[in-house]
Every structure is written in structure tokens, then in C-alpha cells.
Amino acid sequence: MLNGIFNNSSFDVNKVFKSIKRSDYDYAIKSKDRIIESGKNLFGKLSYDEVNIHNIMENIGLASGTFYKYFTNKESFFELLVEISGKHIRHFISENLSDDLNRLEREIRGIFLFINYLNFDRNCYNIVREAEFVNRKKAIEYYASFVQGYKKRGLEGLNNEKLRQIPNYNDTVIEFLLGISHYFGIEYIYSNENLTIDKILVDLAYLLKNGIGGLQK
Secondary structure: OOOOOOOOOOOOOHOOOOOOOOOOOOOOOOHHHHHHHHHHHHHOOOOHOOOOHHHHHHOOOHHHHHHHHOOOOOHHHHHHHHHHHHHHHHHHHHHHOOOOOOHHHHHHEEEHHHHHHHHHHHHHHHHHHHHHHHOOHHHHHHHHHHHHHHHHHOOOOHHHHHHHOOHHHHHHHHHHHHHHHHHHHHHHOOOOOOOOOOHHHHHHHHHHHHOOOHHOO
């Protein structure tokens, strides 16, 4: 926080905030897909305990018994929704990240894409947040998938001296960056304020490059 992370990285606003290709996750007419979509809509707006199988099926005009043709119980169904949410978010971000971005630009564009994804699928984040309270194991798996994505990027952009001096420096950086994205999402979803996303992310890019110590210079 004091000294920044990506000290030697440049930042090109035009590369970070360029156009977005939206993934098409429209489901087919199959009953299983309709059940999944109904579950996403309900769990995305209500708590886990407020939703039952009857609600899910009534929402799409199918008998409750049809649920058990595809799913074992509510618990396993909810786990699947958490998996689907993570998979869709990661795919959307991945297909909109270009190879010409440096590590700092990738980080800021990743948050930019995450927020844009929430614009057309707000239910996914509510499902993940609910999992933190009712199925901690699944929530941990969700975040672990993002950690693995970070580790695949390697050590690009990080301070070589810090990597040598501080044990687990890369792991700490990953958790720090994940925390920023996580709370950014919470603020965006649950705040009643109109956030100026581009400006906030430009300011964040400065802090990730220079740290809060850079504000005093």
C-alpha cells in the first residue's frame, strides 16, 4: 500500500478501457437449463434459506418432481450455480484481455471487465456472496480459481528485489489484488452511489504503481 506494486509499469488508458465483447450465455429451451436460469434469478435476489425447490420450479411453470431428474438436492444445485458463476466471469474476462497489456494494465482492465460483467449479470455476485455464508468450501474454491489464474501470469511486473527479500511476496500480492476486486464488486453492487468507474480505476492504477507514498511527492 505504501510503495505500490507495479512500479515500472506504464499505463495506457486507451488500451485498458477499449470496447468489450459480451459473451452470450443465453440458455436453450431444455428443462435443465431453464431450472438453472430460474435458480440464478432467485438465489441472486434472495438468501439461500428463502429459496426452495418449489419456488425454483414454480418460477418456470414446471412440477417440483422435474427438478430431481437433473439435480440431487438444493445444496448440490446451489454449488453448481456458484461454479457456473465463476466459470462465466473468468471466461468473460479472459476473452476480453489482449496480449499487448502489461501487468498493471491487465489488472485494471480485469476489474473494469468484472464490473461490466456485473452490469448484465448481477445475480452471479449475490450467489457467490451467499456462498461465503452457507457453503464456505464452495466459496473458497471460487476464489482459488482466480488465484490460479493469477499464478499462471507468473511474476511479470513485480519488484525483483521484493521477491528475493520477502517470502511469499507473490502470494501476498495476489491476495491483496483479489481483495481490491472483491470489495470493489461489493461497493458497486450494494452502494446507492453513482460511481465513476473509469476515474476510480485510473486513480487505482496510480496507487498500484506508486503506492500511497507517491501521493506525498
